[in-house]
Amino acid sequence: MSVRLRFAPSPTGHLHVGNVRTALYNWLYARQHKGDFILRIEDTDAERSESRFEEALMDDLRWLGLDWDEGAGEGGAAGPYRQSERFDVYRETAQRLLEEGSAYYCFCTPQELEEDRRRQVKGEPPRYIGRDRDLDRDEALSRMEAGEQATVRFKVRGGRVSFVDQVFGPVEVDCATIADFVLLRSDRSPQYNFAVVVDDAGMGITHVVRGEGHLSNTPKQVLLYETLDLDPPQFAHLSTILGKDGGKLSKRHGATSIDQFRRRGYLPEAMVNYLALLGWTPPNEGQEILSVEELIKHFDLGKVHKSPATFDTEKLNWVNRSHLKLRPADEVGLLMAPFLREHGWLGEVEEGSPEQEWLGELWQAVAKYVDRLDQVPEHSRVVFDFHPKRDLLREEVREALSEDGAWRVIETLDRELQAKDDLDLESYKAAVNAVKDSTGAKGKHLFHPLRVALTLRTSGLSLDQLVSLLEKGKHLQLGHPVVGARERVRAVLEARS
RNA sequence: GGCCCCAUCGUCUAGGGGACUAGGACGCCGCCCUCUCACGGCGGAAACGGGGGUUCGAAUCCCCCUGGGGCUACCA
Numbered sequence A: 001m002s003v004r005l006r007f008a009p010s011p012t013g014h015l016h017v018g019n020v021r022t023a024l025y026n027w028l029y030a031r032q033h034k035g036d037f038i039l040r041i042e043d044t045d046a047e048r049s050e051s052r053f054e055e056a057l058m059d060d061l062r063w064l065g066l067d068w069d070e071g072a073g074e075g076g077a078a079g080p081y082r083q084s085e086r087f088d089v090y091r092e093t094a095q096r097l098l099e100e101g102s103a104y105y106c107f108c109t110p111q112e113l114e115e116d117r118r119r120q121v122k123g124e125p126p127r128y129i130g131r132d133r134d135l136d137r138d139e140a141l142s143r144m145e146a147g148e149q150a151t152v153r154f155k156v157r158g159g160r161v162s163f164v165d166q167v168f169g170p171v172e173v174d175c176a177t178i179a180d181f182v183l184l185r186s187d188r189s190p191q192y193n194f195a196v197v198v199d200d201a202g203m204g205i206t207h208v209v210r211g212e213g214h215l216s217n218t219p220k221q222v223l224l225y226e227t228l229d230l231d232p233p234q235f236a237h238l239s240t241i242l243g244k245d246g247g248k249l250s251k252r253h254g255a256t257s258i259d260q261f262r263r264r265g266y267l268p269e270a271m272v273n274y275l276a277l278l279g280w281t282p283p284n285e286g287q288e289i290l291s292v293e294e295l296i297k298h299f300d301l302g303k304v305h306k307s308p309a310t311f312d313t314e315k316l317n318w319v320n321r322s323h324l325k326l327r328p329a330d331e332v333g334l335l336m337a338p339f340l341r342e343h344g345w346l347g348e349v350e351e352g353s354p355e356q357e358w359l360g361e362l363w364q365a366v367a368k369y370v371d372r373l374d375q376v377p378e379h380s381r382v383v384f385d386f387h388p389k390r391d392l393l394r395e396e397v398r399e400a401l402s403e404d405g406a407w408r409v410i411e412t413l414d415r416e417l418q419a420k421d422d423l424d425l426e427s428y429k430a431a432v433n434a435v436k437d438s439t440g441a442k443g444k445h446l447f448h449p450l451r452v453a454l455t456l457r458t459s460g461l462s463l464d465q466l467v468s469l470l471e472k473g474k475h476l477q478l479g480h481p482v483v484g485a486r487e488r489v490r491a492v493l494e495a496r497s
Numbered sequence B: 001g002g003c004c005c006c007a008u009c010g011u012c013u014a015g016g017g018g019a020c021u022a023g024g025a026c027g028c029c030g031c032c033c034u035c036u037c038a039c040g041g042c043g044g045a046a047a048c049g050g051g052g053g054u055u056c057g058a059a060u061c062c063c064c065c066u067g068g069g070g071c072u073a074c075c076a
Helices: A017-032 A051-064 A087-100 A110-118 A137-145 A192-202 A212-227 A258-263 A268-277 A292-298 A313-326 A329-342 A354-369 A373-384 A395-401 A406-418 A425-439 A444-455 A463-473 A485-496
Strands: A004-007 A036-039 A103-106 A151-154 A160-165 A169-174 A182-184 A207-211 A234-238
Touching (some): A004 A017, A004 A207, A051 A268, A087 A182, A103 A137, A160 A212, A160 A234, A169 A212, A182 A192, A192 A212, A258 A268, A268 A292, A268 A313, A354 A373, A354 A463, A373 A463, A395 A444, A406 A444, A425 A463, A444 A463, A444 A485, A463 A485
Parallel strands (some): A004 A036
Antiparallel strands (some): A103 A151, A151 A182
């Protein structure tokens, strides 16, 4: 039998990295076993669910490459895939349980329930006492007709329930610790534990992979499967992802929702790779940078760790950097374009254009400085942002230029360059060699003044790469002028006075 | 309060009674490369939460404590 897995988020906010890891593990397992991956929207909480979050979550999933075979936005034979559209199914099922005597109407008021909880006996779990458990059905029905509101509660049996969790191992609990829980609320909407079971069963889900928080609720669900006369699926619960301080990951830890990472210039394959590593170790020691295909191939649900993992941005950065290096340069060039555009340094760039090729070259020059694409602009500044009048005043620049022979090197280079047309790497090097010969400056006494004249900074890209970018860039339609090398040297000399 | 889960370097982890002077990765530190900053290469510091057992032998098995987390809702 083919496996069927699902990701079932509530559209109550943006997709959190923890949710994404859950989705990912489901997806990896489904893809590995050539099964189905289903997206179900759990929006029974009408108060908190919003359709814009549903849109956003599907958008994030698509960006990550976690495609689904059935579900919201996709359709499929087991639909509808939105719980708010499945109320009939829940009501029918509840009715069946009512008739079988496995469930009953409960007329308890919120106040009564609150009192029950407060009246808890020391050493005993506080729980619903089952006041209406043995209420006569006809009586219940007539009270309903008289307009009284009632919930439908499940009659929890005695004894023990058990199941084997793929991650946590065997779990067994005493049913006495489980209160008769609500199936249908008084407004006839389903309660979570009931809806999941009805849906997972109805959708033919074979493996339920979800957050650890659901582990304690699983016995209730197993009980439900049992009275519905259905085989429960395989369960696998995933530990929580923690923040740097050991607490649950939250806004104060910085970015937590996947769209934030996306906007900062993390690659989807890097997010997927890093999240996969949080709670699972690849089989080959030391090989942690894996492609999506490799993850699908090696992923092993049975080897997922029980203990919670801390989200570490430093390691994510390393993973991202590594994947960035794996991508073809011209591809990354296109990906980083929006970030440069934000700084006003770039216009529209067409795919396959010389501009894209140039961006690829820019990328290769700045790649070693960058963890994320949103850091590209600050390291590209030397290429786009050239203002001698302003920058000659900067402390580090003044200091560097006050060194012996610095200006002479620059003046000599200026003379050498004026004699040349457009520069390529070779002619630039020839000019530098000529400067070296006629001034006698070498090593840092030669290159440092050159760097400052060309960039108005004391550190940055290799000069060879820079000159090449400048000379090519000045002829391209980048939407922002790039000042060439020769022009720069001249401008610096002119701004000196 | 009750029930349940978890616990190896700062972080992610390998480990499933002797192969452990506890291995790898990120980060950190040092050296090398070098016109700068980086990249890269090489090397280094860094952990079995505590206490009891079991055993010839425990990071590995059991119990207690401590510390985290979850459930205990007409939230999911």
